[in-house]
Amino acid sequence: MSWNTFATVAETVKELDDKKVSAVELATHYLDRADALQPVLNAYVTLDREKTLAEAKVADEKRAAGDAAPLLGVPIAHKDIYLIDGWRTTCGSKMLENFVAPYTSTVVKNMTAAGMVTLGKLNMDEFAMGSSNETSYFGPVKNPWDLSRVPGGSSGGSAASVAAGLTPASTGTDTGGSIRQPAMFCNLTGLKPTYGVCSRFGIIAFASSLDQAGPFAQTAEDCALLLSAMAGFDTNDATSLDRPKENYSRDLAKPLTGLRIGLPKEFFGEGVAPGIAKAVDEALAVYRKLGAITVEVSLPNVKYSVPAYYVVAPAEASSNLSRFDGVRYGHRAAEYTDLMDMYKRSRAEGFGAEVKRRILIGTYVLSHGYYDAYYLQAGKLRRLIAEDFKRAYEVCDVVMGPTAPETAFQFGSKSDDPVKMYLNDIFTICANLTGQPAMSHPCGVDENGQHVGMQIIGNYLDEARMLNVAHQFQLATDWHKRHPNI
Amino acid sequence: MAQWEIVIGLETHTQLTTASKIFSGSSTAFGAAPNTQASVVDLAMPGALPVMNIGAVERAVKFGLAIGAKINQRSIFARKNYFYPDLPKGYQISQFETPIVQGGGLTITLDDGTTKFIELTRAHLEEDAGKSVHEQFDSESGVDLNRAGTPLLEIVTEPVMRSGKEAIAYAKTLHNLVRYLDICDGNMQEGSFRCDVNVSVRPMGQKEFGTRREIKNLNSFKFMQQAIDYEVRWQIEQIEDGKKIVQATVLFNPDTGETRAMRSKEDAMDYRYFPDPDLPPLVVSDEMLARIKAGMPELPEAKCSRFSSQYGLSHYDALLLSQDGATASYFETAVNSGADAKLVANWILGEVSATLNREDKTIEQSPVNAVRLSNLVARISDGTISHKIAKTVFEALWSGEAASVDAVIESKGLKQISDSGAIEKIVDEVLEKSAAQIADYKAGKEKALMSIVGMVMKASQGKANPAQVNDIVRRKLA
Numbered sequence: 008m009s010w011n012t013f014a015t016v017a018e019t020v021k022e023l024d025d026k027k028v029s030a031v032e033l034a035t036h037y038l039d040r041a042d043a044l045q046p047v048l049n050a051y052v053t054l055d056r057e058k059t060l061a062e063a064k065v066a067d068e069k070r071a072a073g074d075a076a077p078l079l080g081v082p083i084a085h086k087d088i089y090l091i092d093g094w095r096t097t098c099g100s101k102m103l104e105n106f107v108a109p110y111t112s113t114v115v116k117n118m119t120a121a122g123m124v125t126l127g128k129l130n131m132d133e134f135a136m137g138s139s140n141e142t143s144y145f146g147p148v149k150n151p152w153d154l155s156r157v158p159g160g161s162s163g164g165s166a167a168s169v170a171a172g173l174t175p176a177s178t179g180t181d182t183g184g185s186i187r188q189p190a191m192f193c194n195l196t197g198l199k200p201t202y203g204v205c206s207r208f209g210i211i212a213f214a215s216s217l218d219q220a221g222p223f224a225q226t227a228e229d230c231a232l233l234l235s236a237m238a239g240f241d242t243n244d245a246t247s248l249d250r251p252k253e254n255y256s257r258d259l260a261k262p263l264t265g266l267r268i269g270l271p272k273e274f275f276g277e278g279v280a281p282g283i284a285k286a287v288d289e290a291l292a293v294y295r296k297l298g299a300i301t302v303e304v305s306l307p308n309v310k311y312s313v314p315a316y317y318v319v320a321p322a323e324a325s326s327n328l329s330r331f332d333g334v335r336y337g338h339r340a341a342e343y344t345d346l347m348d349m350y351k352r353s354r355a356e357g358f359g360a361e362v363k364r365r366i367l368i369g370t371y372v373l374s375h376g377y378y379d380a381y382y383l384q385a386g387k388l389r390r391l392i393a394e395d396f397k398r399a400y401e402v403c404d405v406v407m408g409p410t411a412p413e414t415a416f417q418f419g420s421k422s423d424d425p426v427k428m429y430l431n432d433i434f435t436i437c438a439n440l441t442g443q444p445a446m447s448h449p450c451g452v453d454e455n456g457q458h459v460g461m462q463i464i465g466n467y468l469d470e471a472r473m474l475n476v477a478h479q480f481q482l483a484t485d486w487h488k489r490h491p492n493i
Numbered sequence: 494m495a496q497w498e499i500v501i502g503l504e505t506h507t508q509l510t511t512a513s514k515i516f517s518g519s520s521t522a523f524g525a526a527p528n529t530q531a532s533v534v535d536l537a538m539p540g541a542l543p544v545m546n547i548g549a550v551e552r553a554v555k556f557g558l559a560i561g562a563k564i565n566q567r568s569i570f571a572r573k574n575y576f577y578p579d580l581p582k583g584y585q586i587s588q589f590e591t592p593i594v595q596g597g598g599l600t601i602t603l604d605d606g607t608t609k610f611i612e613l614t615r616a617h618l619e620e621d622a623g624k625s626v627h628e629q630f631d632s633e634s635g636v637d638l639n640r641a642g643t644p645l646l647e648i649v650t651e652p653v654m655r656s657g658k659e660a661i662a663y664a665k666t667l668h669n670l671v672r673y674l675d676i677c678d679g680n681m682q683e684g685s686f687r688c689d690v691n692v693s694v695r696p697m698g699q700k701e702f703g704t705r706r707e708i709k710n711l712n713s714f715k716f717m718q719q720a721i722d723y724e725v726r727w728q729i730e731q732i733e734d735g736k737k738i739v740q741a742t743v744l745f746n747p748d749t750g751e752t753r754a755m756r757s758k759e760d761a762m763d764y765r766y767f768p769d770p771d772l773p774p775l776v777v778s779d780e781m782l783a784r785i786k787a788g789m790p791e792l793p794e795a796k797c798s799r800f801s802s803q804y805g806l807s808h809y810d811a812l813l814l815s816q817d818g819a820t821a822s823y824f825e826t827a828v829n830s831g832a833d834a835k836l837v838a839n840w841i842l843g844e845v846s847a848t849l850n851r852e853d854k855t856i857e858q859s860p861v862n863a864v865r866l867s868n869l870v871a872r873i874s875d876g877t878i879s880h881k882i883a884k885t886v887f888e889a890l891w892s893g894e895a896a897s898v899d900a901v902i903e904s905k906g907l908k909q910i911s912d913s914g915a916i917e918k919i920v921d922e923v924l925e926k927s928a929a930q931i932a933d934y935k936a937g938k939e940k941a942l943m944s945i946v947g948m949v950m951k952a953s954q955g956k957a958n959p960a961q962v963n964d965i966v967r968r969k970l971a
Contacts, residue, residue, distance in 0.1 A: 334636065
């Protein structure tokens with residue numbers, strides 16, 4: 008069988024429907040490729056050929072029996088933050104190196120119900136804390152476009168695997184840009200839905216009020232198919248939105264005539280690399296050609312996003328990660344003198360430096376006497392930023408700008424300077440703080456040939472429109488059709 | 494002692510009667526094998542999330558309405574962060590800044606009949622921790638998470654009690670109320686109703702409170718009384734010896750009757766409270782509030798006044814009968830089965846209570862149910878048996894010798910003799926052997942008559958109608 012490893016999800020569905028390929032053939036193809044490129048890219052943490060092929064076989068049997076699940080037999084790989092019953096789930100940490108999940112997350116359940124076959128678990132920054140994939144206990148993922156560069160983070164494995172044709176699609180999670188920034192770095196389309204659209208049940212929590220699951224794919228059309236499968240109300244997650252299922256593909260074909268694109272002046276100032284500014288400008292010209300109009304908007308409080316984020320996210324993380332105490336599961340130190348010593352050693356050994364840094368920051372900002380000055384203030388900033396966006400949407404339909412201020416950088420170039428690393432998320436964080444949907448799609452390259460992403464930030468629950476916008480752009484351009492030579 | 498004033502406030506953890514846990518679907522039943530009632534949520538597996546059990550909310554609201562408190566229709570769950578093996582998440586979900594129930598209070602009645610209104614600060618929902626098990630393991634400890642996530646309503650008073658007696662009266666009144674409302678089974682042995690008592694002393698007339706110590710986890714009223722008495726004496730002695738009271742948490746040792754500090758508050762924990770991002774603000778809708786209001790049972794105070802007016806009982810009897818729901822319902826069932834209310838009241842507060850106490854049973858466990866007691870009382874009223882014989886019948890019913898009042902009377906031949914011919918015959922026989930008593934009576938000693946009546950009753954094995962015996966003896970000796 009010869010299979011185009013860069014076939015999109017939509018194309019794969021068609022080939023399966025036309026019986027040109029079977030789920031087992033697809034799974035075998037992608038598993039072989041994953042094995043072959045694992046030493047090069049380190050995209051996966053866990054592959055389990057037996058489990059995957061068993062799932063694929065069931066998909067083929069279902070198809071033979073007339074099952075019409077929308078994505079039946081299409082392979083998908085999951086960020087190693089999603090629990091899947093019986094699969095090792097590490098979250099990129101030594102703490103969970105040998106942890107086998109006892110239940111399956113709702114998102115994976117939903118995707119399995121849509122017929123998708125799990126290829127494996129993807130590498131990531133430890134506990135999703137990082138923007139470069141350098142914090143993974145299992146070693147960094149390489150950017151398939153340039154092995155000396157980072158794939159972005161924290162969903163680095165999710166981006167690299169799709170970009171390298173190890174899977175047609177993957178899941179990620181996005182707490183401060185962890186889907187959008189790696190999507191840009193690896194020339195993919197990635198979407199973080201509105202907070203509450205995808206259930207968080209069974210996804211290891213980093214910052215509960217910011218975390219949201221989303222898809223990676225080559226196209227907006229694929230992201231629409233994937234999100235339609237992932238999303239949905241879940242009684243196991245009290246923050247899940249109780250609303251009917253949506254077909255996110257429904258508006259893909261709409262023309263963009265009259266679409267009002269808001270351009271926040273705060274996203275186009277200094278700090279944006281010239282190559283990125285140029286690519287974004289050219290992409291906006293395409294949008295205008297497609298009938299959209301651009302209007303300047305202002306988000307005056309968005310400059311506080313990074314400081315607000317680095318209070319809220321570590322605060323919640325410090326509490327969320329308390330359960331990793333060596334008592335019930337996860338890493339426990341081999342030797343200890345008493346209970347307190349067991350806690351200290353287990354956590355000191357089990358967590359990496361970046362995770363410890365954030366636990367310390369979070370513990371500090373929540374401590375007595377500091378809570379009001381930090382956590383409470385950060386909460387106020389979140390509301391102010393949300394109000395900024397609300398005003399912007401009075402004059403525009405979507406907000407656009409570069410996804411990140413820099414393209415994929417070299418390994419080691421920021422790992423010694425956390426603040427520099429944190430500033431890479433300067434444009435993405437605001438959508439997590441407000442809970443709005445946001446996505447990134449390929450829109451050009453800089454002078455080094457590194458990929459530039461256009462971020463679309465939508466109003467709440469406006470995913471279908473955002474996917475329509477990106478899809479129309481992709482019909483008119485072919486940035487998203489470029490693949491690395493690997 | 495007289496120059497010292499005692500200040501007491503209580504924090505009571507009441508376990509709510511929901512079948513499942515506060516944030517998961519696991520059972521709350523007591524006594525299962527370790528860790529068999531712990532879901533991925535209770536075990537704090539990665540990725541597990543809490544979901545509010547609305548039954549716990551309803552019970553909290555019910556309590557708030559019963560004590561006239563403000564129901565916060567929007568309350569917040571917070572995380573209380575600390576590490577302990579029986580706290581699987583590393584934090585307890587509790588309500589901190591905005592509890593669901595605020596204010597309100599309870600009226601307590603002391604033994605001397607005086608009443609006092611005890612103001613409550615708040616009542617908030619929270620989850621219980623698991624249990625550490627030390628006995629079964631050699632140099633290690635086990636953790637049982639069956640109890641982890643059990644719903645608790647923590648009820649906090651203002652520091653308004655001024656004696657151990659008031660504290661006990663409050664605890665008992667609260668204990669009755671939560672069972673009345675059917676929100677807590679009140680089982681103190683199983684830990685369903687646990688009291689922490691904050692105690693301080695200050696010179697009489699001083700405005701500022703003294704430094705308090707908190708006595709933890711008292712699981713009986715008797716221990717509570719002993720612990721408070723000891724703690725108060727200890728604090729006064731310390732101060733009189735010129736020592737300072739250090740704020741501390743103390744444990745009561747029932748074997749020695751002493752309290753001992755387990756940790757001082759100087760190394761007080763910083764719990765790093767913050768709103769739990771996994772749980773949206775808890776909203777009690779107007780509809781829910783109205784529905785719970787409509788379903789409220791009659792409360793003890795209202796029941797007490799109704800018992801007085803409707804059944805003509807004394808306030809004291811009405812109070813005793815209305816204090817706990819089971820007794821009240823036993824009483825009304827008996828009365829509704831046709832017996833005289835006052836007689837029923839006397840029986841419940843007398844023979845029934847005494848026997849229950851003796852055998853350490855609750856009224857729900859009474860072998861003589863309300864309908865049987867009603868039948869028994871009816872047989873007294875219609876003259877079939879005397880009070881004294883009724884006690885014999887009651888005992889027979891209690892021990893299960895017979896199934897009905899009439900069957901006991903029949904089988905034991907206990908029916909009262911009211912046939913005057915039969916009584917006269919017995920009287921004549923007694924008088925024949927009682928020359929001395931007759932002489933005394935005729936000499937004016939009234940007591941001698943009672944002695945003769947007693948002999949007649951004895952000869953009739955207690956079955957003769959005492960009033961008739963009295964009349965006949967008097968007539969014969971006149």
